[in-house]
Each structure stands twice: as C-alpha cells, then as structure tokens.
Amino acid sequence: MFFLFLLLCATVAYAQEKPLKPRPDAFPPVPGALDSKAVTMATTIEEMAGWDRYPTYETYIAMMQDWAERFPGLCKLDTIGTSIKGRLILCMVIRGEGTHNGANPEFFYSSTMHGDEVTGYVMMLRLIDTLLNGYGINQQYTDLVNTVDIYINPLSNPDGTYRNGNSSVSGAMRYNSNYVDLNRNYPDPFGTAPINAQQQENTAMIDYIGNHSFRLSANLHGGSEVMNYPWDSFTSSENPHPDRDWWIEVCKRFVDTSRTYSNSHFRDVNSQGYIEGGDWYVIPNGRQDYINYYHNCREMTMEISSDKTVSSSQLPEYWRFLQHSLVNYIAEIHTFAGNIGITDAEGSPSAIRLYPNPTHDKVFLQGETDSDIVVLDIKGREVMRLPAGTQSIDVQHLPQGIYLLHTGTQSAKIVKR
Numbered sequence: 001m002f003f004l005f006l007l008l009c010a011t012v013a014y015a016q017e018k019p020l021k022p023r024p025d026a027f028p029p030v031p032g033a034l035d036s037k038a039v040t041m042a043t044t045i046e047e048m049a050g051w052d053r054y055p056t057y058e059t060y061i062a063m064m065q066d067w068a069e070r071f072p073g074l075c076k077l078d079t080i081g082t083s084i085k086g087r088l089i090l091c092m093v094i095r096g097e098g099t100h101n102g103a104n105p106e107f108f109y110s111s112t113m114h115g116d117e118v119t120g121y122v123m124m125l126r127l128i129d130t131l132l133n134g135y136g137i138n139q140q141y142t143d144l145v146n147t148v149d150i151y152i153n154p155l156s157n158p159d160g161t162y163r164n165g166n167s168s169v170s171g172a173m174r175y176n177s178n179y180v181d182l183n184r185n186y187p188d189p190f191g192t193a194p195i196n197a198q199q200q201e202n203t204a205m206i207d208y209i210g211n212h213s214f215r216l217s218a219n220l221h222g223g224s225e226v227m228n229y230p231w232d233s234f235t236s237s238e239n240p241h242p243d244r245d246w247w248i249e250v251c252k253r254f255v256d257t258s259r260t261y262s263n264s265h266f267r268d269v270n271s272q273g274y275i276e277g278g279d280w281y282v283i284p285n286g287r288q289d290y291i292n293y294y295h296n297c298r299e300m301t302m303e304i305s306s307d308k309t310v311s312s313s314q315l316p317e318y319w320r321f322l323q324h325s326l327v328n329y330i331a332e333i334h335t336f337a338g339n340i341g342i343t344d345a346e347g348s349p350s351a352i353r354l355y356p357n358p359t360h361d362k363v364f365l366q367g368e369t370d371s372d373i374v375v376l377d378i379k380g381r382e383v384m385r386l387p388a389g390t391q392s393i394d395v396q397h398l399p400q401g402i403y404l405l406h407t408g409t410q411s412a413k414i415v416k417r
C-alpha cells in the first residue's frame with residue numbers, strides 16, 4: 001500500500017513537471033492489459049491471408065521460411081540470434097535480383113523489442129510480403145528493392161511476445177524473460193552504464209548490426225503515435241542531433257503521408273506527430289542512440305499505435321494508413337549521403353570506413369589515406385600513430401571505450417569492446 005502511495009506521488013510529481021503525455025516507455029507494463037483486447041491467432045500461414053490475426057510463434061517461423069523458399073532470388077532468411085528461451089530472432093534480407101554485389105546501401109527495420117508492442121510485428125511481416133509479391137509488378141517496390149538492401153527483423157524480443165507460450169500473444173510483456181527492458185540495455189554513448197548486464201537478445205543484435213553497414217534504420221514500438229527522432233539521451237536544446245533538420249523533414253513526410261489515409265493518427269503526443277526523443281522524455285541506454293552514435297547509422301523510433309497491442313481485427317486499418325509511409329521511409333536512404341553529420345562540400349560519403357566496429361581486436365580500414373593515421377582516446381590523447389595506407393589496426397591492447405581516428409581531414413570513431 002505504501003509502495004502504491006509512493007508510486008502515486010511520483011506519478012503526480014512527474015505529471016506536473018512534464019506537460020506532454022508521458023512516454024509509455026517510462027512505465028512498467030500493466031499486467032493483463034492485452035487480455036481485454038480481442039486477439040485472434042493464426043495457426044497456419046493460410047489463416048494470415050487477411051492480415052487480421054497475430055501469428056503463433058510457429059506460424060511466424062513458417063511464414064519466414066515460406067518466403068525464403070518461394071523467393072530464393074529475392075530474399076534470404078538470416079538468424080540474428082536466439083532469445084534466452086531459445087526462440088529465433090530472424091531477419092529477412094530483401095535484395096533485387098542481380099544486385100547482390102554489396103553496392104546498394106543497407107536499410108534495417110526492427111520491431112517489437114518491447115514484447116507487448118506487437119502492431120509493428122505484423123506490419124513488418126506484411127511489409128515483407130508486400131515487397132516480395134510486388135517485385136516486378138509494382139514499379140515503386142521494384143525500384144526500391146533494386147536500389148536498397150532491405151533487412152527486416154519483425155520480432156526482436158520473442159520471449160516477451162510469447163511469454164505465455166507460443167500459441168498466443170495474449171499476456172505478452174514488455175521485457176525479455178529475465179524481466180529486463182531491452183531498450184534500456186544498450187551501451188550508452190554518453191556514459192550511463194546499463195542497470196542490467198547486456199542481455200543475450202541485445203548482444204546478438206549488436207553483433208548483427210556490427211557485421212553490417214546499415215545507413216538508415218527504424219525501431220518500431222507502440223503505446224503512442226509519434227515519430228521519435230534522436231537523441232533520446234538529451235533534449236534538443238542540450239545537444240541537437242547534427243542531422244536534426246533532415247530528421248524533421250523525414251518525420252513530416254512520414255506523418256503527412258499517413259494522414260492522407262487516416263487523419264486521426266499521430267496526434268496523441270502532439271499535433272505535429274513527431275518529436276525529438278529527449279524533448280519527450282530522456283532515456284539512457286536505448287537502442288536508437290547506440291546505433292546513431294556507434295554505427296553512424298541514422299535510426300529513429302517509430303511509435304506507431306496508441307494501443308500497444310491493437311485488436312487483431314484492427315490490424316488491416318493500421319496497415320492501410322502506415323504502409324505507404326513505411327515504404328517511403330526506406331527510400332529516405334537516398335535523401336542523404338555519408339555519415340551522420342559528416343559530409344564534404346559535395347555531400348559525398350566520407351571516404352573511410354571502419355569494420356568491424358565495435359571490435360575487440362582488429363579494425364579494418366577501407367578507403368584512401370594519404371597522411372598519418374592517428375588514434376586518440378576520448379580525452380584527445382594520442383594512443384597510436386600509423387603510416388598512411390595502413391589497412392588493419394590492432395586495438396587489442398587498448399582499454400574498452402571510444403577512440404577517434406583521424407587521417408588528413410577525415411575522422412571516424414572506433415569502439416573498442
């Protein structure tokens with residue numbers, strides 16, 4: 001009882017401090033909240049045909065495998081890793097036929113790291129289906145798939161979603177099976193250590209991201225309808241993202257497009273439908289800032305449904321107003337060049353690239369270097385100097401942390417694990 005009183009006081013104090021609707025991410029889940037929703041499950045691929053059901057875990061796996069078998073020239077099924085309880089964390093990689101040469105930029109969609117926020121889970125499955133079946137028929141989808149390598153991870157916290165067993169998403173929870181919030185469990189670029197040890201689901205995700213060069217991504221959540229752009233760790237007045245103006249344009253296009261299909265959405269946080277994350281609510285150790293900072297990938301958090309779990313019969317309506325925005329967002333990868341906030345006068349990509357990054361031993365350097373390569377620690381002290389043309393740098397002896405590599409006028413971050 002006393003605890004409830006404290007919670008109430010804290011909530012009242014918070015509400016007075018923050019004029020905006022509190023970020024749902026900040027609160028513990030309401031047990032059983034999903035049970036009041038009408039959740040119909042699909043136990044076969046055929047039962048997903050109307051897209052008005054949630055798939056059982058087995059149906060989900062079967063759908064992903066089915067696409068991989070039916071469209072072998074167009075997609076491949078990757079396993080990012082497994083959850084603590086051994087469920088698969090999958091990613092569908094969609095590439096145009098004949099474009100498997102690594103020349104296209106890589107895009108990443110990932111959903112439902114909060115297990116009960118399942119609208120995005122079905123939206124991502126339907127997006128995979130739409131792109132694969134539309135290739136060669138719909139010009140926009142064909143052009144997109146031919147010019148971008150599209151990675152889609154529909155479910156990044158399967159243990160949370162299927163907490164009560166593989167046969168239903170009823171009773172899903174936010175956390176993984178260790179009751180850890182995966183979106184407070186990433187290395188924080190700005191110095192806050194996560195409360196919990198890095199969870200298996202996140203380690204797998206970090207490795208997967210580290211093995212790719214995603215340039216644009218989005219992380220789908222529910223509980224509100226707002227486009228949340230970086231940073232989450234700061235308010236925009238404290239530390240604006242270097243690409244803030246670009247983010248705002250992208251958010252406007254996403255929201256405007258969805259509102260042409262349903263004008264009532266993206267209004268529950270503010271009227272414009274987008275916000276800088278920290279201006280809404282500052283959070284540490286989130287995935288969005290981690291990816292932006294450590295991987296030079298522009299990631300935003302899309303809160304796409306006011307209800308964390310919409311009734312299954314409402315799923316087609318969410319697709320109707322989101323589908324064009326979700327597709328168009330992938331194409332935003334063509335609206336910028338290069339690394340975050342770092343472009344030369346022509347706006348062409350920075351010429352050097354480091355991989356793998358983060359790394360624990362070696363980092364390889366791709367691109368021309370014609371002057372000394374200098375590695376500085378976070379305090380600006382030189383820790384290594386290598387001749388121009390060096391292509392592999394051994395960082396095993398360096399303590400964990402962030403380092404800055406400079407050569408000529410170019411610079412890049414190295415993250416030592």
Ligand SMILES: [Zn+2]
Nearest residue numbers: 114117221222
């Ligand atoms: Zn969430």
